[in-house]
């Protein structure tokens with residue numbers, strides 16, 4: 001059916017498998033699949049620079065966001081607050097090991113690994129320290145996409161505040177601010193990462 | 209109209225790095241090829257995609273039953289425990305007049321998991337039989353399901369936060385109930401089920417039935 005011998009100039013839609021000629025994109029442009037309408041290829045503006053800055057900001061915010069108390073309650077003269085890390089400890093303490101592991105993975109481990117991953121990648125590109133191991137590294141990186149749930153946890157904070165506000169006095173702590181900033185930086189760091197560009201560069205560098 | 213696909217041109221797209229690889233026609237469907245760019249091994253289509261989706265989906269449905277029967281949270285005040293299930297927790301929000309919050313939790317904990325389970329059953333059925341298959345519509349539906357998946361974890365995070373924050377000794381405290389385990393399993397299972405489904409099968413099936421029709425017309 002197809003007579004192209006070199007598939008370098010072809011691109012396939014990852015959702016419907018339709019085959020197209022590879023578009024030449026400038027920064028900020030994207031191409032859509034004419035068959036199913038999803039994004040075929042994209043060139044992001046200043047990808048490396050922006051992702052580097054956001055991931056660096058995210059890494060600095062990690063400790064305060066995880067360890068500082070997010071919110072507290074006061075009732076009948078008693079006060080108690082909890083951080084993200086306390087949530088995990090409490091679950092272990094009460095014997096909910098599976099939930100503790102999963103909350104740890106989705107709300108702490110996966111976001112942390114993704115932030116450091118984005119930082120390491122963009123650092124290597126920015127200072128021209130490309131290594132063949134980056135191929136494996138970036139390949140593994142893709143598997144984490146579905147399992148980072150900082151945004152869901154943020155909504156969870158809002159909902160639990162609403163739940164508490166009726167019968168108790170709810171106070172907001174510094175940890176919440178750090179968590180919101182962490183959510184913004186890690187979202188921006190991942191959104192700025194230009195996968196097509198990174199793969200092309202890695203291929204040009206290491207493929208034979 | 210028939211579209212040229214990577215499959216029909218003996219090519220295959222690497223799911224990790226989106227590089228087009230040669231996929232020789234003699235290669236068996238169940239054989240992995242190695243990507244020339246990222247060196248990862250992959251299949252042209254996810255093998256046994258429908259079977260895996262179905263299996264994880266059944267598991268999710270089974271876990272969803274105890275998730276709704278057992279209490280997800282027990283609120284203790286002055287030593288007296290008040291257990292609530294997912295649905296009765298939503299009822300409390302309605303009683304308090306917090307309708308937006310009730311709607312958010314109802315959507316995340318009941319509608320989304322059910323929609324995912326029923327939706328994936330439907331997609332598997334459509335691909336299997338090819339009856340009234342509209343890939344344009346169905347692939348958009350699949351993306352919506354995939355996107356909504358993680359948001360079902362909302363209630364688990366809410367309970368976790370409440371257990372951690374509300375710990376005022378005898379005055380009031382919150383404990384998690386056994387339903388939280390089953391509910392988390394439901395969410396994880398539906399996410400794996402959605403991951404197992406290969407949306408390209410929707411288009412393949414459509415293409416196949418159109419090829420068949422054209423051959424019949426030419427006769």
Ligand SMILES: [Zn+2]
Pocket residue numbers: 013014015016017018033034035036037038
């Ligand atoms: Zn497409």
Ligand SMILES: [Zn+2]
Pocket residue numbers: 222223224225226227243244245246247248
């Ligand atoms: Zn690859």
